[in-house]
Each structure stands twice: as C-alpha cells, then as structure tokens.
Amino acid sequence: MQVSSELASQTMGKYIISRVLDKKGRTKWMDNYNVHDLSVEAWGVGVWIKQAGIISYKDLADLLKEEAEMKAWQLPVEKVARGYLVKSFQCSDRYFITFTKQTGWQCGCMRYRCWRNRMQEELPQLLNQFNGKVFCHHIVAAYKSL
Numbered sequence: 506m507q508v509s510s511e512l513a514s515q516t517m518g519k520y521i522i523s524r525v526l527d528k529k530g531r532t533k534w535m536d537n538y539n540v541h542d543l544s545v546e547a548w549g550v551g552v553w554i555k556q557a558g559i560i561s562y563k564d565l566a567d568l569l570k571e572e573a574e575m576k577a578w579q580l581p582v583e584k585v586a587r588g589y590l591v592k593s594f595q596c597s598d599r600y601f602i603t604f605t606k607q608t609g610w611q612c613g614c615m616r617y618r619c620w621r622n623r624m625q626e627e628l629p630q631l632l633n634q635f636n637g638k639v640f641c642h643h644i645v646a647a648y649k650s651l
C-alpha cells in the first residue's frame with residue numbers, strides 16, 4: 506500500500522502506534538527498542554510494526570477516536586450563522602465547522618482536509634473503521650456542543 510507521508514504522520518506516526526501497542530498491553534518491544542526505533546508500514550490486513558508485529562485497523566481507529574475526544578475536551582465552541590467556530594488546540598486560530606445532510610461534518614483544518622483528500626485512496630481500511638466518515642477534534646467539539 507502507498508500511504509503518503511502526510512497521511513501516515515497523522516494516522517500511524519510512531520507515537521500513535523506506540524500508544525496503540527501500550528493500550529493493547531503489547532510492551533515487550535520496549536525491552537529492546539524505543540519509540541524512535543519503530544518501523545511502521547501499512548499492510549492490507551493491518552499496520553505492521555517491524556519491532557512488534559501487526560495491529561488491526563480497528564485498534565488504530567479506536568485510539569484515533571479516543572485522541573480526538575481527548576483533544577476536543579474543553580475546546581471553546583461558538584455557534585455562528587452557518588456553522589461553528591472552534592478554537593485550535595495549539596494556537597489561537599479558529600476553525601469553521603459546517604454540517605449539512607449532504608456533506609456531513611466538515612472542518613477547514615489541515616488534518617481534516619488531509620484525511621478527506623487522501624484516506625479513501627490511501628488507507629480505505631482505516632476509513633471503513635470510521636464508517637466512511639472523516640473527522641477531527643474540532644468536529645468532535647462542535648458535535649458535543651449540540
């Protein structure tokens with residue numbers, strides 16, 4: 506599978522993968538390696554980690570959902586005329602979130618656009634675990650404010 510570095514860094518970066526392994530109680534690799542050593546590849550059946558074996562796309566998706574929930578927690582949300590403004594986690598930027606029946610939830614942030622533009626083609630297995638719906642923590646925050 507060919508996953509661009511942009512999408513890979515946001516969905517299966519070394520820290521993300523190490524947290525999935527940790528959550529599943531798979532810590533044996535830590536005896537000999539640290540997180541920087543991890544070598545990660547997207548395979549059809551799951552994400553392969555040279556130092557620790559395969560994790561499923563479901564386990565990866567669960568962690569990414571949890572992380573979005575955690576980052577969304579306490580993000581300020583402002584209802585505006587045609588959507589929501591959600592403050593960024595790291596900086597003072599605010600992102601415009603919209604929802605329509607036709608398009609579903611959409612956000613203007615880089616992460617959302619990267620996932621939307623690339624995931625269907627590059628990591629369809631992961632998108633399936635999200636029921637085909639791309640999201641970001643801004644969207645989670647807006648949704649929770651309803």
Ligand SMILES: [Zn+2]
Pocket residue numbers: 600612613614615616617641642643644
């Ligand atoms: Zn966003």
